[in-house]
Amino acid sequence: MVDDEQAWVIADLEGNEVCLPLGPTGILGREAETEDWRDMGCGLACYPTASIRESVDLAATVADLADDTGKALMVDVRPGAVVLDSGKDQQETEDFANDERFMELARRIQAAARGMGLTAEPAPRLRFLxxxxxxxxxxxxxxxxxxxxxxxxxxxxxxxxxxxxxxxxxxxxxxxxxxxxxxxxxxxxxxxxxxxxxxxxxxxxxxxxxxxxxxxxxxxxxxxxxxxxxxxxxxxxxxxxxxxxx
Missing domain, CATH: 3.10.180.10 (2,3-Dihydroxybiphenyl 1,2-Dioxygenase, domain 1)
Known part of the structure; x- marks a missing residue:
């Protein structure tokens, strides 16, 4: 195990490695309107849902907001949760604060999800491989x-x-x-x-x-x-x- 102050590098018994970057806990780390989101190489948010109907409703709302904002977003709909992913390849900059369209979309999605009574779950379903x-x-x-x-x-x-x-x-x-x-x-x-x-x-x-x-x-x-x-x-x-x- 190696800590280079930016990531943990962990090896299995035969030397194959996985790198666990030490990233920020939030996209901005200080903006309450986007605190449901995490910066993990891409913007991620996970909302547990009580039913597939609730998952579908949230996904539809997110799709409408993404269309309105003009910012692409990946939506993974499951019976127990909806995971939202900005996609690393779709981000023009690593500094999300400079991507105004994404930040506006993140704010609006968080407000809509909370308006539906949903609470974000930062772990364990959030990961970027x-x-x-x-x-x-x-x-x-x-x-x-x-x-x-x-x-x-x-x-x-x-x-x-x-x-x-x-x-x-x-x-x-x-x-x-x-x-x-x-x-x-x-x-x-x-x-x-x-x-x-x-x-x-x-x-x-x-x-x-x-x-x-x-x-x-x-x-x-x-x-x-x-x-x-x-x-x-x-x-x-x-x-x-x-x-x-x-």
Missing amino acids: QIAIDAVEVPAVRAFWMAVLGYRHGPYERLLQDIYDPRRLNPVVWFQQVDAKDEARWAQRNRIHFDLYVPRDQVQARIDAATAAGGRVASDAHAPAWWTVADPEGNEVDLRPGRVGR
């Missing part, structure tokens, strides 16, 4: 993962290392610049890999896209169950055909 891949040549490695995952490049200057799922269903992937001479860092590589399921008739097209972007087929020993494809620096993904109905 992103996956980091070490890379020496970030552009080359990033191009491979965009092709194989079907992701897009981060749209803003501060997100140049990021790629994201255009459907916003899967985690953001970002690329951590490392030194090729850092032998200790490289000794940890390829202990974790991705499993990517795609429709059976799309597997070859995805392999072709990945290799055209600089990757290679590392193994086809288990084909047609799966193919292992590697990026230019050896990080691997297993491409697996999805099962069809019987």
Whole structure:
């Protein structure tokens, strides 16, 4: 476990790491009108609900407010809660206080939710997960993962290392610049890999896209169950055909 004053880095028994950033407890930390929201790489708020009807009502209200404000927002509707997410890739700045449209939307959503008798829950359902891949040549490695995952490049200057799922269903992937001479860092590589399921008739097209972007087929020993494809620096993904109905 390492504390660098900005994050805790915790490793499992075999050295695989997870980084827990030490972020602020609120978007502004001082504005009561947005205290239901948390800054966790993106703006997040969670409102437990008593029924699916209550969840749907809140989601509809949030959608109307987002349309009115002109600010996109992801809404995860569950029987027991509604989680609201600004999306890291949709934020032009890390300083939410400078994003007036989002701040106005956050204020209006909080007021509406409280008007419905809902109380925000800061934990344990609030979390933001992103996956980091070490890379020496970030552009080359990033191009491979965009092709194989079907992701897009981060749209803003501060997100140049990021790629994201255009459907916003899967985690953001970002690329951590490392030194090729850092032998200790490289000794940890390829202990974790991705499993990517795609429709059976799309597997070859995805392999072709990945290799055209600089990757290679590392193994086809288990084909047609799966193919292992590697990026230019050896990080691997297993491409697996999805099962069809019987």
